[in-house]
Amino acid sequence: MSTPVTTPKSPVRLRAVDAPDQPDVTPALEDLYRGFEQELLVPLWTEIGDLMPAHPRSRAVPHLWRWENLRRLAAQAGELVPVGRGGERRAIALANPGLGGRPFATPTLWAAIQYLMPGEDAPEHRHTQHAFRFVVEGEGVWTVVGGDAVPMRRGDFLPQAGWNWHAHHNATGEPMAWIDGLDIPFQYVTEAQFFELGRDEIGEDERITPERSRSERLWGHPGLRPLSVGELTPGTPLLSYKWEFTDRALADQLALEAEGFGGTVEPGHAAVRYTNPATGADVLPTLRAEMHRIARGAETAPVRETGSSVYQVFDGSGSVTVGDRTWTVTRGDLFAVPSWQPFSARSEAGSTDSDSGALDLFRFSDSPVFEALQLNRTRIEGTTR
Template sequence: MTSTPVEARAGSPVDSPVTLRATAAPGQPDVTPELEELYRGFEAELLVPLWTEIGDLMPAHPRSRALPHRWTWERLVRLAEGAGRLVPVGRGGERRAIALANPGLGGRPFATPTLWAAIQYLMPGEDAPEHRHTQHAFRFVVEGSGVWTVVGGDPVPMNRGDFLPQAGWNWHAHHNATDRPMAWIDGLDIPFQYLAEAQFFEFGRDGISGAERITPERSRSERLWGHPGLSPVGARHTAPGSPLLSYKWEYTDRALADQLALEREGHAATVEPGHAAVRFSNPVDGADVLPTLRAEFHRVARGAETAPVRETGSSVFQVFDGSGTVTVGDRTWTVARGDLFVVPSWEPFSARSEAGASDSDSGALDLFRFSDAPVFEALRLHRTTKDSR
């Protein structure tokens, strides 16, 4: 609201951020000089009556400020390549990360009111210096390989299809061990922690050690925690988030393929016909991999279409493979590998697969998704509904 000069109690003029206007409308009090005087008193004392705000504060259903929007991977990568030539990756800029800015959020670098998504780009031989922050984060690789993220001294390889979660307040750096640049997406809960005023950040070392500059095929975390259905008896993990720092594409791919194969054999295995899905989970307790972020992978068989779903909370999707059309609210787009799009709170979402052998290794539309669902579930605010077709 705009600032309006009003009279303070002592009679001296002040600026109040509260502006109230008496309006003639159903359910509102009659507009009289006495009401106007009452409103000026409210302004002076920084008071806002609920009857003037209830439509915005308590709507019948969520009305997100975020808007449905799509970013094409081809354009993102082209701009990231330009940044790679022009923008240093060292201290000061602190990562060559380019955030998605939702058109409904006033130019803030937020994909949704609670989620951050960015493309990060590392040139051949480059290091991204070490730091840590309270924001929970992950990396997802839609193409390429050759970068290792070093988390707490543990070098973790990043390859196409890998999902790499990292809970807040862990030291981390990246190094590109190849002669080719590499791009990936970062997801964090930066907007949520920003709005909650709970964030901390700390610089680490300017460079990583020789012992951390190795390029193992599997990280220490994978060797200890990356065995399906098996937990190490001699290891304890009490920190928030998953101790497994890389969820390999080969396991995700196999799980999705098996669900669709079981469906074809007549067994109940999928979300709905032609729609397989998995959730990345913490091997310690089966919970979400991060306290504030949920990550899933969806596979929609060629010709299949998902039923429209509405959920409280927001999501960001990236097309991993294939092509198709997606509908978010009243917007419909054709999407292809790498494209990202946003689903705001309570906007209906559906997808139709038009993928085939020419544009998809699986022959299906593969979608990576992350959302703020753990926050809404913890606060008992999560609600979902699926429209019948």
């Protein structure tokens, strides 16, 4: 006796609807749709509203994470979760509530708080995901990239292109927390990611605490490129962008504005982009990073952009509006700006809550991807741009 052949149940489900621009609902149409389902076919006329909307409609939603809560929970994790294999970095990712519990801040961006206890080493690994570290408070940890020990201090931005071996070590008696940013969601959805474990412990010659890394000594001189360096891999060769230089650049822009010479992107709003010193391009192929300083009382114009961003309040206080959500924010708070949601900020910072007397915002985004694909678009509310 032959075994009957069963047809697998199709994941395609089509429903005939009585609606404008849709075909008349008839038994023949229903029969056609059952045929489509059986052959795993989906007609565009039933999906065009989702696949080709009039403007971006992100699944991510505007959301704010309070630094005081992240810091408290990271400290608890420091007592309970090992940093070695299995705990792998003790990184705690922000999960946007619109993305179904995935550990993604936006559909393309990963942001996490990482916490290292006194004397701990985070074991070595490498991955194709491009990454950075940004320090909102503390010091005492060195990240070791390809054997180069790089100090991490408040305000420092430390980018790292993919497929570089890296580890961390805490040389002090105090714990330290910082944020990690990566393009994990982008590489996940494009199915392009690789990951490899390295050594469980770094060598004594790498557990050093120099004031400046080798990369800074070679590349950290404004406007000067070392002639000893030939072809470079993707991503910036400079592994640390010091806060003292970022701070000075922002202060100079606002000073020039006050003197009547311009220099700011809009009144009271200074901004800089971290760039590759060898090319002038973004520091990483898939990630853009910027620092914004908004003078007390100034408010930025609402801006919509394709692609998404994550911001961290580096210093000061104020209010931010993303879409229809408005929050008051203080040092360390993080928030997500989904694609094409209007964003604006108002500074209420002063000398009591900000070293600069202004609201300082660190931002990272997926803009390089959108620009490479010619999908970038920006609109400043109230203008024709």
